[in-house]
Amino acid sequence: MAHLELEGIVQRFGSHTVVDGVGFSVETGSIACLLGPSGCGKTTLLRCIAGFEAIAAGEIRVQGRAVSRAGWRLPPEKREIGMVFQDYALFPHLTVAANVAFGLAGVAAEQRQERAAELLTTVGLAGQGGKYPHELSGGQQQRVALARALAPQPQLLLLDEPFSNLDVGLRERLSLEVRDILKSQNITAVLVTHDQHEAFAMADEVGVMAAGIIQQWDSPYRLYHQPVNRFVADFVGQGVFMAGRVIDERHVEVELGILESRLPLECSQGCAACGQGCGVEVLLRPDDIVHDDRSELLAEVRLKAFRGAEILYTLKLASGVEVLSLVPSHHNHALGELIGIRLDVDHVVAFKTPMQSVVPIAQSIPLPR
Numbered sequence: 001m002a003h004l005e006l007e008g009i010v011q012r013f014g015s016h017t018v019v020d021g022v023g024f025s026v027e028t029g030s031i032a033c034l035l036g037p038s039g040c041g042k043t044t045l046l047r048c049i050a051g052f053e054a055i056a057a058g059e060i061r062v063q064g065r066a067v068s069r070a071g072w073r074l075p076p077e078k079r080e081i082g083m084v085f086q087d088y089a090l091f092p093h094l095t096v097a098a099n100v101a102f103g104l105a106g107v108a109a110e111q112r113q114e115r116a117a118e119l120l121t122t123v124g125l126a127g128q129g130g131k132y133p134h135e136l137s138g139g140q141q142q143r144v145a146l147a148r149a150l151a152p153q154p155q156l157l158l159l160d161e162p163f164s165n166l167d168v169g170l171r172e173r174l175s176l177e178v179r180d181i182l183k184s185q186n187i188t189a190v191l192v193t194h195d196q197h198e199a200f201a202m203a204d205e206v207g208v209m210a211a212g213i214i215q216q217w218d219s220p221y222r223l224y225h226q227p228v229n230r231f232v233a234d235f236v237g238q239g240v241f242m243a244g245r246v247i248d249e250r251h252v253e254v255e256l257g258i259l260e261s262r263l264p265l266e267c268s269q270g271c272a273a274c275g276q277g278c279g280v281e282v283l284l285r286p287d288d289i290v291h292d293d294r295s296e297l298l299a300e301v302r303l304k305a306f307r308g309a310e311i312l313y314t315l316k317l318a319s320g321v322e323v324l325s326l327v328p329s330h331h332n333h334a335l336g337e338l339i340g341i342r343l344d345v346d347h348v349v350a351f352k353t354p355m356q357s358v359v360p361i362a363q364s365i366p367l368p369r
């Protein structure tokens with residue numbers, strides 16, 4: 001049985017529908033993430049799960065038991081749900097150990113201390129229980145907040161942008177550490193974030209939201225490689241769309257040549273019968289364009305972003321269209337330089353162009369070396 005189930009959830013503020021018919025389920029021990037741009041309704045949905053917000057329609061169930069329906073909700077304190085917030089929300093006048101033990105009302109003092117110490121060890125803060133929150137770094141404070149949320153052994157943990165106050169490096173490391181902790185304790189969790197790196201580092205499944213609707217509920221891998229619509233393709237990962245024309249179910253012609261797909265062409269919007277000549281926009285990720293000195297096909301370096309092991313190049317083709325290419329950073333080329341590229345597309349993702357028009361394909365005229 002799924003640990004958490006949402007069915008047809010609608011939530012409104014006045015006439016503004018913020019969550020519009022959302023449904024998904026999360027298995028026990030699984031980590032799910034709601035990912036989307038600011039204002040898409042993800043925090044509101046998390047608050048509905050926690051019981052802080054009422055719902056206008058649908059049903060939320062925790063371990064098969066309804067906790068919210070239109071016109072009724074189980075109060076948050078009766079849901080056995082733990083929460084971790086963006087701002088840590090620690091009590092400044094209590095020690096770290098006392099913060100962690102706070103949720104253990106009704107437990108004998110000695111056991112509370114033991115449990116707090118045990119949780120602080122779990123989150124990598126052994127021996128720090130006597131300190132006050134202001135004596136800790138942001139990352140350490142968030143670990144305390146996690147330990148405090150885990151103290152009462154909640155059935156379900158909800159995390160609202162838990163790492164967004166931390167710097168990028170720490171954010172990624174802590175997401176992985178928290179994932180480890182949750183997995184080791186088989187805790188079911190739902191995370192809300194607008195940061196896809198955080199979502200990908202932590203979650204087993206991700207729901208990409210826009211305008212109150214889950215656009216795609218999938219594994220991080222499939223969201224990146226098989227986005228179901230242009231919104232998901234744009235929001236998740238980087239890439240460009242290039243005009244193309246379908247040749248057959250495994251081949252699409254774009255200005256760079258003919259793309260051959262190992263898997264049958266996946267055209268969105270139910271375009272199963274993508275036929276010859278059908279106009280499409282093909283998603284090209286930076287890893288689909290490979291730098292190859294031996295290639296006849298040249299592109300001009302317009303921008304470069306050094307990323308340590310790799311450089312993300314923005315390359316201009318002869319037609320003026322720009323594409324992205326992720327290249328090992330020892331291939332360090334200057335702006336304006338012409339470099340050889342070739343396509344290495346494993347799986348072609350195409351979106352039907354409006355009106356099913358047959359688009360003209362620019363010829364891939366080789367740039368002069």
Ligand SMILES: Nc1ncnc2c1ncn2[C@@H]1O[C@H](COP(=O)(O)OP(=O)(O)OP(=O)(O)O)[C@@H](O)[C@H]1O
Binds near residue numbers: 036038043044194
């Ligand atoms: N209490 C409220 N009263 C009225 N409108 C609200 C309330 N809370 C949120 N909203 C509106 O609901 C919409 C969704 O807000 P929500 O906070 O759920 O989005 P979000 O995706 O979590 O965004 P962010 O990443 O910026 O937190 C926004 O348009 C917001 O202005």
